Amino acid sequence: FYLSDAEWTNKSPVGFGNDEARARVGEQTVFAWPFPEAATVPAELGASGESSAAMGTAPDVWNDMLGLLVALVPRKLWRSKRFSQFLADFSQPLVKATDFLLKLTSPDDVGETHAMRVDVTGTDGSAVSVVQAHESFRRCVGQSCAEFALDLLEHPSPGVQLPEQRYRNDDARERIIKRLTS
Numbered sequence: 001f002y003l004s005d006a007e008w009t010n011k012s013p014v015g016f017g018n019d020e021a022r023a024r025v026g027e028q029t030v031f032a033w034p035f036p037e038a039a040t041v042p043a044e045l046g047a048s049g050e051s052s053a054a055m056g057t058a059p060d061v062w063n064d065m066l067g068l069l070v071a072l073v074p075r076k077l078w079r080s081k082r083f084s085q086f087l088a089d090f091s092q093p094l095v096k097a098t099d100f101l102l103k104l105t106s107p108d109d110v111g112e113t114h115a116m117r118v119d120v121t122g123t124d125g126s127a128v129s130v131v132q133a134h135e136s137f138r139r140c141v142g143q144s145c146a147e148f149a150l151d152l153l154e155h156p157s158p159g160v161q162l163p164e165q166r167y168r169n170d171d172a173r174e175r176i177i178k179r180l181t182s
Contacts, residue, residue: 025113025115025133028056028057028058028115029056029060029063030054030055030056031054031055031056031063031066031067032052032053032054033053033054033055034053035053035055037053037164038051038052038053039051040162040164041164044162044164044165044168045164045168048123049121049123059098062098069087099112112135112136112137113133113134113135114133114134114135114136114137114140115132115133115134116132116133117132144180147176147179147180148163148176150179151175151176151179152166155172155175163176
């Protein structure tokens with residue numbers, strides 16, 4: 001899942017903390033998942049080549065169950081709001097129980113860790129990989145929403161935009177990245 005910082009070649013000189021993220025998250029199984037951002041971000045930024053997204057969860061039993069559901073449940077059902085709501089309602093107690101057990105065994109009393117890795121390869125073959133890992137999905141989402149809201153108040157723009165639309169401009173993208181990483 002992760003390259004160590006020592007594995008980077010002269011074509012990919014920047015590791016951005018992969019060793020730290022690997023120590024925190026470990027190696028995880030991931031599989032292709034149809035996140036819309038895999039298509040919208042490259043389109044908005046004018047990227048060429050292929051784009052894909054993958055996800056995984058731990059313990060691995062969740063990955064196995066998701067894979068089984070995808071294999072067994074007809075695609076038509078996945079598009080049904082009723083089915084999706086049933087699945088969310090059915091899985092909620094299982095997720096809460098797992099989170100509770102993980103919290104009991106967690107040294108930081110959180111019980112969850114979330115990570116995201118983005119790999120980019122340039123047309124010249126140069127590559128970079130950035131890993132973000134954090135203990136609480138809820139806190140990270142809350143903090144990110146607050147930062148985006150503050151940025152929107154300070155730099156208003158008309159209409160409704162996806163983040164990749166709002167930050168397609170280099171200056172705007174640099175501004176939000178600085179805000180989110182400080």
